[in-house]
Amino acid sequence: MNFVNLSLFENYQKYIDNEQEMRENIRVVVREIESLAKEATIQLQVIHCDLEKIDYACAGARKQISACADSYKKLAAIIPIGQYYKYSDHWTFITQRLVFIIAMVVYLEAGFLVTRETVAELLGLKTNQAEGFHLDIEDYLMGILQMASELSRFATNSVTMADYDRPLNISRFMADLHSGFRLLNLKNDGLRKRFDALKYDVKKIEEVVYDITIRGFRNAGVTNAAELPTST
Amino acid sequence: MPENSGRYQQHNRRNQKKECPVIDENNVVLKSFQSYGLELDAKHDRNERIVKLSRDITIESKRIIFLLHSIDIRKNNKEKVLQEAQTRLEKVISTNFKAVAEELCGHDPYQFRWAYSPGLQEFIEAYTFMEYIKNAEYDESCSGGSDAEMSDWTELQKKMTYSKKSEDNEEEFSFFIDPTEYILGVSDLTGELMRRCIISLGSGEIVFCLIAKMILQKIFTGYIGLNVHRCRELSRKIFTMRQSVLKAENVCYNVKVRGCEAAKWKDIFDNKPGDDIDEGF
Numbered sequence: 323m324n325f326v327n328l329s330l331f332e333n334y335q336k337y338i339d340n341e342q343e344m345r346e347n348i349r350v351v352v353r354e355i356e357s358l359a360k361e362a363t364i365q366l367q368v369i370h371c372d373l374e375k376i377d378y379a380c381a382g383a384r385k386q387i388s389a390c391a392d393s394y395k396k397l398a399a400i401i402p403i404g405q406y407y408k409y410s411d412h413w414t415f416i417t418q419r420l421v422f423i424i425a426m427v428v429y430l431e432a433g434f435l436v437t438r439e440t441v442a443e444l445l446g447l448k449t450n451q452a453e454g455f456h457l458d459i460e461d462y463l464m465g466i467l468q469m470a471s472e473l474s475r476f477a478t479n480s481v482t483m484a485d486y487d488r489p490l491n492i493s494r495f496m497a498d499l500h501s502g503f504r505l506l507n508l509k510n511d512g513l514r515k516r517f518d519a520l521k522y523d524v525k526k527i528e529e530v531v532y533d534i535t536i537r538g539f540r541n542a543g544v545t546n547a548a549e550l551p552t553s554t
Numbered sequence: 555m556p557e558n559s560g561r562y563q564q565h566n567r568r569n570q571k572k573e574c575p576v577i578d579e580n581n582v583v584l585k586s587f588q589s590y591g592l593e594l595d596a597k598h599d600r601n602e603r604i605v606k607l608s609r610d611i612t613i614e615s616k617r618i619i620f621l622l623h624s625i626d627i628r629k630n631n632k633e634k635v636l637q638e639a640q641t642r643l644e645k646v647i648s649t650n651f652k653a654v655a656e657e658l659c660g661h662d663p664y665q666f667r668w669a670y671s672p673g674l675q676e677f678i679e680a681y682t683f684m685e686y687i688k689n690a691e692y693d694e695s696c697s698g699g700s701d702a703e704m705s706d707w708t709e710l711q712k713k714m715t716y717s718k719k720s721e722d723n724e725e726e727f728s729f730f731i732d733p734t735e736y737i738l739g740v741s742d743l744t745g746e747l748m749r750r751c752i753i754s755l756g757s758g759e760i761v762f763c764l765i766a767k768m769i770l771q772k773i774f775t776g777y778i779g780l781n782v783h784r785c786r787e788l789s790r791k792i793f794t795m796r797q798s799v800l801k802a803e804n805v806c807y808n809v810k811v812r813g814c815e816a817a818k819w820k821d822i823f824d825n826k827p828g829d830d831i832d833e834g835f
Binding site for chain 2: 324325326327328333334335337345405406407408435437451459460462463498499501503506507508
């Protein structure tokens with residue numbers, strides 16, 4: 323009775339061994355990226371206690387980001403064409419983290435929302451799936467949402483550090499972001515859950531703005547703020 | 555009062571700000587989100603279409619399995635049923651899987667894996683079960699039954715290669731079968747073999763009980779030899795498979811001990827062979 327050929331299982335074992343080895347290689351590179359990203363996260367924490375050091379922190383973070391781009395190149399070389407999503411669970415988390423860091427840096431430096439294309443460029447990735455190792459759109463959006471909660475924390479802390487204009491800018495920026503996300507038809511998945519948290523971040527910032535406005539902390543800032551929208 | 559006027563202005567401004575983005579077409583953020591929205595929608599739509607196709611494949615495969623279980627020596631319908639099952643399976647390959655392959659054309663098949671995997675596994679189960687009945691169950695009264703082996707994933711994949719006619723040339727594309735999906739599909743086959751083993755006992759085809767048991771044992775040996783980490787689904791299936799093997803072995807044990815007539819009447823489904831076995835003596 324030869325219906326079942328045991329070589330079938332041998333072949334599968336070979337296949338799975340290859341896959342296992344691939345995953346180990348991926349894990350090494352991903353760990354590398356993770357430690358670089360951690361470094362950048364730590365450097366960016368300084369913005370919550372010292373506004374003077376923002377530029378310095380951004381420069382430091384950018385250095386880590388370009389180091390990450392090199393590691394991503396290595397990662398891209400390992401992954402066979404058309405198997406991005408087979409292994410993507412190894413790096414989605416860290417990619418979201420990096421999107422968050424980049425979006426934070428770009429906002430602190432220039433005050434606008436980084437586009438997906440720019441993030442991809444900074445990390446040395448493609449935006450189109452067909453072109454190779456790419457930045458998944460959901461990862462990008464998740465990273466942006468992480469930035470939103472960080473900004474609401476930043477708004478509170480900048481009030482503590484007596485910078486009363488910053489929360490206003492952040493509030494305006496977040497309002498844009500919120501209406502941007504409302505344009506998306508989100509499925510009932512992780513992204514949707516994360517988006518639901520955005521309204522609490524927006525609310526928190528609006529309360530901060532309300533607090534400083536009602537106390538007249540930013541009297542001088544009113545005229546300033548009226549001019550600002552053109553720059554965002 | 556300066557405070558008052560300031561607050562009034564601020565309040566007004568904020569209200570405008572909230573309305574503004576919806577109207578403002580020049581807003582960069584909204585513009586880029588519009589394109590993100592389109593991309594996400596396209597992805598969700600494709601996913602949804604594949605889920606629908608997969609569901610159809612699941613239903614049809616389940617029906618084919620049900621049909622194959624209706625093969626009974628007393629009705630002498632093996633030939634006819636097998637023929638029908640085979641044509642229906644071919645039809646699933648040539649229409650449903652072709653549609654899925656078309657959807658996946660130019661995309662990463664792993665991206666939509668969760669959308670099509672239930673259908674694929676059910677289909678693999680039905681297909682290999684059909685092959686089992688066709689090739690493994692010898693029967694003097696019917697022709698058919700050969701030494702042919704069960705198809706593996708490469709052979710199935712070959713069957714799912716289609717050609718697309720465009721204006722000037724013919725393009726080949728195929729449905730990609732991940733070996734892991736195949737292995738998971740075959741592990742479901744063992745449940746059907748166990749049922750087949752018990753049904754055969756009911757109709758008095760003792761030879762088939764023994765064949766089914768033997769194939770089950772062989773498959774089980776193959777599975778426990780696998781060294782797979784990371785796949786919880788597989789270890790759960792292997793656990794279920796063990797229970798199926800035990801049931802089938804128990805059936806064969808009862809057949810040996812009591813002869814086929816007695817076994818039919820006894821509760822063969824329980825897994826406690828130690829209980830009153832000597833009752834029949």
